[in-house]
Amino acid sequence: MRTAQTAMAASNSPVADVVEAARGIFSKRPPPHKITEKDVEGILTSLERITVAQVGLTKKAGEERCRTERLLRMSPQEQRKSRPPITYHHIYECRDFTVGIFCIPENCDIPIHNHPDMTVCSKVLYGKVHLEAYDKAPDLESSMQALEAPDTLYARKVRDEIISEGDGPVACFSEKANIHRFYAEESCAILDVLGPPYDSGEGREIAYYREIALGELGGLGKRLGNNVVVLQEVSPPNDFVVEGRPYTGEQVGED
Numbered sequence: 083m084r085t086a087q088t089a090m091a092a093s094n095s096p097v098a099d100v101v102e103a104a105r106g107i108f109s110k111r112p113p114p115h116k117i118t119e120k121d122v123e124g125i126l127t128s129l130e131r132i133t134v135a136q137v138g139l140t141k142k143a144g145e146e147r148c149r150t151e152r153l154l155r156m157s158p159q160e161q162r163k164s165r166p167p168i169t170y171h172h173i174y175e176c177r178d179f180t181v182g183i184f185c186i187p188e189n190c191d192i193p194i195h196n197h198p199d200m201t202v203c204s205k206v207l208y209g210k211v212h213l214e215a216y217d218k219a220p221d222l223e224s225s226m227q228a229l230e231a232p233d234t235l236y237a238r239k240v241r242d243e244i245i246s247e248g249d250g251p252v253a254c255f256s257e258k259a260n261i262h263r264f265y266a267e268e269s270c271a272i273l274d275v276l277g278p279p280y281d282s283g284e285g286r287e288i289a290y291y292r293e294i295a296l297g298e299l300g301g302l303g304k305r306l307g308n309n310v311v312v313l314q315e316v317s318p319p320n321d322f323v324v325e326g327r328p329y330t331g332e333q334v335g336e337d
């Protein structure tokens with residue numbers, strides 16, 4: 083678990099501090115060649131201080147906890163009916179980075195996806211999330227066997243853990259844990275700082291993947307080492323929909 087340790091001057095607005103910390107690195111001119119863990123320490127430290135109250139989610143967090151308790155008494159069909167959509171609460175955006183919150187109901191996920199040439203810092207605000215993250219492993223193309231299926235790549239699973247509000251923020255980088263999936267073990271909210279933003283015009287277009295089951299890989303599946311997987315680029319699932327919702331927490335001024 084990556085936990086921020088660096089002290090930073092705190093203002094009266096922890097949410098504004100997150101934005102300022104992000105500006106300090108993503109709006110640097112010239113931009114850093116490659117962003118490292120040290121570069122994002124300020125963002126992680128500011129994220130660690132964020133509470134549901136500051137981002138206007140106290141009521142929703144309480145409602146979701148009650149709903150989760152009620153779910154235990156429901157049939158799977160009733161559970162599906164009572165499940166709200168995945169929502170995104172936009173907090174701040176500029177040309178260099180975005181800040182916002184994903185609320186994911188239990189047993190739903192943000193499927194495996196990438197962040198090309200981007201850095202993402204994330205903090206779970208409530209609930210419980212299963213985080214899986216992958217590194218591309220092009221070195222295995224030659225040592226294992228060239229993959230013949232279209233749009234496939236070798237990857238190593240580098241994170242596979244449950245994180246909750248008591249855990250520190252996590253980060254993914256352009257070449258480290260860049261591909262990830264969030265699965266809500268319990269209804270959860272995740273505050274994301276992402277820089278630079280997705281922009282297909284600049285080659286930063288999101289791609290979704292599925293992990294190919296070992297059984298589908300025949301003999302190759304038996305020879306894959308620990309934590310090595312084959313990912314196939316796919317269209318996002320039809321039922322993966324993210325609905326925008328107003329952000330009602332501490333406001334952040336324009337730069």
Ligand SMILES: [Fe+2]
Nearest residue numbers: 195197202262
């Ligand atoms: Fe992501």
